[in-house]
Amino acid sequence: MSITSYIFGILAALLTLAVVIEMLRRGRMRERHAIWWIVAGSLALLIGVFPAILDWAAGLIGVGQPVNLVFFVSIAVLFLVCIQHSSELTTLESKSRTLAERSALQELRITQLEERVAQLSREQE
Numbered sequence: 001m002s003i004t005s006y007i008f009g010i011l012a013a014l015l016t017l018a019v020v021i022e023m024l025r026r027g028r029m030r031e032r033h034a035i036w037w038i039v040a041g042s043l044a045l046l047i048g049v050f051p052a053i054l055d056w057a058a059g060l061i062g063v064g065q066p067v068n069l070v071f072f073v074s075i076a077v078l079f080l081v082c083i084q085h086s087s088e089l090t091t092l093e094s095k096s097r098t099l100a101e102r103s104a105l106q107e108l109r110i111t112q113l114e115e116r117v118a119q120l121s122r123e124q125e
Contacts, residue, residue, distance in 0.1 A: 006048070006051070009048035010045065010049060013042075014045065016037065017038065017045065020038055032084075036080055057069060
């Protein structure tokens with residue numbers, strides 16, 4: 001591996017970790033969302049600093065080309081992120097529907113109360 005790609009891998013991993021940590025610090029990302037990105041960034045940093053780990057892991061698992069293992073792990077992490085987001089989206093859609101139904105019922109009650117108040121004030125006149 002060339003020194004340029006070695007340095008690029010380390011810098012990319014550090015940049016990823018720095019961006020995720022900064023987003024956590026500013027409150028733009030929640031911890032449960034950041035965990036997968038921290039795991040991915042940490043693995044990338046570990047492999048960037050010690051590239052022999054990738055060859056060892058690929059040999060251990062039986063993957064012919066170590067880069068295929070990188071692609072597989074990357075796709076697996078992104079898949080897990082998608083599953084997590086889909087789950088949270090489903091929960092939020094359900095809560096939004098419930099809130100919309102409650103809001104509609106409250107508007108109906110307010111309208112009925114306003115009509116009742118108007119009717120009572122007409123009767124008093």
